[in-house]
Amino acid sequence: MKKYKIAFLGAGNIARVMAATISQMPQIEAYAVAARDFSRAKAFAAAHGFQKAFGSYEEMLKDPQIDLVYISTPHSHHYEHAMLCLEHGKKVLCEKAFTANAKQAQKLLTYAKSRRLLITEAIWTRYMPLSKKINQLIDNGIIGKVTLLTANLGYMETNIERVMNPDLAGGALLDISIYPINFASMVFGPQISKVTSTCVFTDTGVDAMDSITLCYEDGKMAVLNTTILSRTNREGIIYGDQGYMVVENINNPERVRIFSADQKEIAVYEAPEKITGYEYEVLAAIGAIEEGRLECAEMPHHETLRVMKLLDGIRESWGIKFPFE
Amino acid sequence: MKKYKIAFLGAGNIARVMAATISQMPQIEAYAVAARDFSRAKAFAAAHGFQKAFGSYEEMLKDPQIDLVYISTPHSHHYEHAMLCLEHGKKVLCEKAFTANAKQAQKLLTYAKSRRLLITEAIWTRYMPLSKKINQLIDNGIIGKVTLLTANLGYMETNIERVMNPDLAGGALLDISIYPINFASMVFGPQISKVTSTCVFTDTGVDAMDSITLCYEDGKMAVLNTTILSRTNREGIIYGDQGYMVVENINNPERVRIFSADQKEIAVYEAPEKITGYEYEVLAAIGAIEEGRLECAEMPHHETLRVMKLLDGIRESWGIKFPFE
Incomplete structure (x- = not known):
C-alpha cells in the first residue's frame, strides 16, 4: 500500500486534530508542516511525528515528495494559500470555509482544473x-x-x-x-x-x-x-x-x-x-488522487461554489463586506 | 366558596378539553353550552354535565346567571362572538388567536373597557x-x-x-x-x-x-x-x-x-x-373577576394587542389577507 505523504499548511488547533487523526491512518504519512513561525512548525512536527518542519510555506511547497497539502489557516487566507499550493503543483485539501467569497473559490477551482490538480473542501460532514x-x-x-x-x-x-x-x-x-x-x-x-x-x-x-x-x-x-x-x-x-x-x-x-x-x-x-471524523475527507482525497480525479464526489466543486455563492448572498443582504474585498 | 357559572360558546374539540378540565375544578360550575346546532349543544351538555344547552348563542347570553363565557369557535369568529358576549354584559375568556387581526382586537378591548367587563385571551401557556x-x-x-x-x-x-x-x-x-x-x-x-x-x-x-x-x-x-x-x-x-x-x-x-x-x-x-393545563387561565379569569379587574396580569390587554399587531405585520409581509378583511 502506498503511503501518501501529507503536508500541513498551518499549525493551529484544527491541524492538531488532523495530526492526531492521520497518526492513526495507515495510508497516510505525517510528512511536513509549515508555519510562518518556524519554531512553532518545529514544535508541531516534534509533537506529532512529522519528518520536516518549515518556517515558510513556499519552502515547504518546493518539496517534490508531498502528495497532498492540508490547509488549515484562517479562511481569509485560504485563497492565497491554496493558490500557492496549486502554483507549486500540489494537490489540496482545504479547510472550510473554502474561501472568503465565491469569486475566490471560482478562481481557485478554475486554476486547479487548468493545472489538472485535485482540490477539495475539507467540510468534514460531507464525507461522513x-x-x-x-x-x-x-x-x-x-x-x-x-x-x-x-x-x-x-x-x-x-x-x-x-x-x-x-x-x-x-x-x-x-x-x-x-x-x-x-x-x-x-x-x-x-x-x-x-x-x-x-x-x-x-x-x-x-x-x-x-x-x-x-x-x-x-x-x-x-x-x-x-x-x-x-x-x-x-x-x-x-x-x-x-x-x-x-x-x-x-x-x-x-x-x-x-x-x-x-x-x-x-x-x-x-x-x-x-x-x-476527519479521516473521511482525507480518505476521499487520496481516493480521488488514486483514481486521477480532480474533485471528490462527496463535495464536488459545483457544490463548494454554490455554497460560497449562497454565503456571499446572505452576507450581502446583511451589509457585511470584508475589508479586503 | 362561590361557584362560578361558566358558559361555553362553541362545542368543539377544545371545548371538550375545557369541559374535562372544569369538571375537576371545585370553583367552577358547568352551567351552559351553546352551539349553532342545538342537538350538538344538547349532546355536549349531557356528556359533560352542563345544566343548560342552547341552539343560539344569543339565547344563551340572555341568561343572567352566567358569570363567565368561554369562547372556542374558530378565531375568524372570535370578534363577532366576543362582541356578542360583551353586548350582553358578559365577561369573556376567549381562545387564541384572540381575533383575526389587531383592528378587531382593539375594538373588542375598547368596548370591553367601556362596559367595564373582563375580557382575556385564553392563551394557556401565559398562565402556567x-x-x-x-x-x-x-x-x-x-x-x-x-x-x-x-x-x-x-x-x-x-x-x-x-x-x-x-x-x-x-x-x-x-x-x-x-x-x-x-x-x-x-x-x-x-x-x-x-x-x-x-x-x-x-x-x-x-x-x-x-x-x-x-x-x-x-x-x-x-x-x-x-x-x-x-x-x-x-x-x-x-x-x-x-x-x-x-x-x-x-x-x-x-x-x-x-x-x-x-x-x-x-x-x-x-x-x-x-x-x-387549561385550569390556570380559568383561575386567572375568576381571580380577576373577584378583584374587579378587567384584564389578567398574565396576559394583559396590551400584550394581546401587541401580539395581534405582530401577527398582522408578519401576515402582511407574506401577502396574506383574509377574504373577510
Missing part, C-alpha cells in the same frame, strides 16, 4: 458515513414525506481572534453557519427558491448570531440558526408526516434517532467507530 | 406556573447571560377545515405560530427591533410552514418555526453563555431541563401536577 445514512433512511420513507428541517450550531467563540476580526473574514457565517447550510444541502439538495435571513452583530462588526431560512422549489423549508455567544445542542431535525429524525451533533454526527409522529423513539442509528 | 419558573431560573443566572432562543411547534393539521380555509382565518400563523411567539414574548419581552420571516403556502393559500425570527433591542434573537404538515418535537430552547435550557413542549410545558455549557444535564424542573 452517517451523513449518507440519513439520506438512505429518508429515501426508505422511515419518517414519511419530508417537508421541514431545522439545524442549530453554536460555540463560545468571542475570545477567538479569527472569528471576531473582520480582517480575517470573521463572524458566525463562514465559521459556523456553513455547517447547518451544508447539512440542509445534503438532505434537501441545491434547488433553493428563496433565502430569508437576519443576524445580530458583535461590537467588532461581524455576525454573532445568524438565522437563515431556505425555501426550496419543491416546497420544503430549512430553518437554520447559529451563534458564537453560546454552545447549542447542535441538533439537526428532519420532519416528515410519519415522524421525525434527530441528528445529534450536525457538526460530527454521532447518532440519528427516529421518532414516530406521536413522538415515540422507534429506532437509533449510531455513527460507525471513527478516529475523529 | 412553569412559564413563570422559566423566567425565575433565567433571572437567577442558571444559564448565564441569555442571548438566543429557539422554539418549534407542529401538528398534522391538513385535514382540519378551520386551519386550511382562508375564510376561517386559517394557516399555521394564528393556529400554531402564536405559541412560539408567546413563548418568546414571555422570555424576551416586547422590545422587538426587527421581524424577519418567511412561509411556505398550502394549495388553499394559507401558510403551512412558518419561519419567524425576532431580533430585540438588547441584541437578543428568537428563531421560531412551525408547521401544519408534521408533528415536531415542540421544544423551546433558551441559550446562555453558561449553558442552555430545554423546555419540553412549549405548548404545555411539562419539564425544563438545564444543561451546562459542555452539554451535561445539571437540573430538571417538572411542571406541578395539573388537570390539563
Whole structure:
C-alpha cells in the first residue's frame, strides 16, 4: 500500500486534530508542516511525528515528495494559500470555509482544473458515513414525506481572534453557519427558491448570531440558526408526516434517532467507530488522487461554489463586506 | 366558596378539553353550552354535565346567571362572538388567536373597557406556573447571560377545515405560530427591533410552514418555526453563555431541563401536577373577576394587542389577507 505523504499548511488547533487523526491512518504519512513561525512548525512536527518542519510555506511547497497539502489557516487566507499550493503543483485539501467569497473559490477551482490538480473542501460532514445514512433512511420513507428541517450550531467563540476580526473574514457565517447550510444541502439538495435571513452583530462588526431560512422549489423549508455567544445542542431535525429524525451533533454526527409522529423513539442509528471524523475527507482525497480525479464526489466543486455563492448572498443582504474585498 | 357559572360558546374539540378540565375544578360550575346546532349543544351538555344547552348563542347570553363565557369557535369568529358576549354584559375568556387581526382586537378591548367587563385571551401557556419558573431560573443566572432562543411547534393539521380555509382565518400563523411567539414574548419581552420571516403556502393559500425570527433591542434573537404538515418535537430552547435550557413542549410545558455549557444535564424542573393545563387561565379569569379587574396580569390587554399587531405585520409581509378583511 502506498503511503501518501501529507503536508500541513498551518499549525493551529484544527491541524492538531488532523495530526492526531492521520497518526492513526495507515495510508497516510505525517510528512511536513509549515508555519510562518518556524519554531512553532518545529514544535508541531516534534509533537506529532512529522519528518520536516518549515518556517515558510513556499519552502515547504518546493518539496517534490508531498502528495497532498492540508490547509488549515484562517479562511481569509485560504485563497492565497491554496493558490500557492496549486502554483507549486500540489494537490489540496482545504479547510472550510473554502474561501472568503465565491469569486475566490471560482478562481481557485478554475486554476486547479487548468493545472489538472485535485482540490477539495475539507467540510468534514460531507464525507461522513452517517451523513449518507440519513439520506438512505429518508429515501426508505422511515419518517414519511419530508417537508421541514431545522439545524442549530453554536460555540463560545468571542475570545477567538479569527472569528471576531473582520480582517480575517470573521463572524458566525463562514465559521459556523456553513455547517447547518451544508447539512440542509445534503438532505434537501441545491434547488433553493428563496433565502430569508437576519443576524445580530458583535461590537467588532461581524455576525454573532445568524438565522437563515431556505425555501426550496419543491416546497420544503430549512430553518437554520447559529451563534458564537453560546454552545447549542447542535441538533439537526428532519420532519416528515410519519415522524421525525434527530441528528445529534450536525457538526460530527454521532447518532440519528427516529421518532414516530406521536413522538415515540422507534429506532437509533449510531455513527460507525471513527478516529475523529476527519479521516473521511482525507480518505476521499487520496481516493480521488488514486483514481486521477480532480474533485471528490462527496463535495464536488459545483457544490463548494454554490455554497460560497449562497454565503456571499446572505452576507450581502446583511451589509457585511470584508475589508479586503 | 362561590361557584362560578361558566358558559361555553362553541362545542368543539377544545371545548371538550375545557369541559374535562372544569369538571375537576371545585370553583367552577358547568352551567351552559351553546352551539349553532342545538342537538350538538344538547349532546355536549349531557356528556359533560352542563345544566343548560342552547341552539343560539344569543339565547344563551340572555341568561343572567352566567358569570363567565368561554369562547372556542374558530378565531375568524372570535370578534363577532366576543362582541356578542360583551353586548350582553358578559365577561369573556376567549381562545387564541384572540381575533383575526389587531383592528378587531382593539375594538373588542375598547368596548370591553367601556362596559367595564373582563375580557382575556385564553392563551394557556401565559398562565402556567412553569412559564413563570422559566423566567425565575433565567433571572437567577442558571444559564448565564441569555442571548438566543429557539422554539418549534407542529401538528398534522391538513385535514382540519378551520386551519386550511382562508375564510376561517386559517394557516399555521394564528393556529400554531402564536405559541412560539408567546413563548418568546414571555422570555424576551416586547422590545422587538426587527421581524424577519418567511412561509411556505398550502394549495388553499394559507401558510403551512412558518419561519419567524425576532431580533430585540438588547441584541437578543428568537428563531421560531412551525408547521401544519408534521408533528415536531415542540421544544423551546433558551441559550446562555453558561449553558442552555430545554423546555419540553412549549405548548404545555411539562419539564425544563438545564444543561451546562459542555452539554451535561445539571437540573430538571417538572411542571406541578395539573388537570390539563387549561385550569390556570380559568383561575386567572375568576381571580380577576373577584378583584374587579378587567384584564389578567398574565396576559394583559396590551400584550394581546401587541401580539395581534405582530401577527398582522408578519401576515402582511407574506401577502396574506383574509377574504373577510
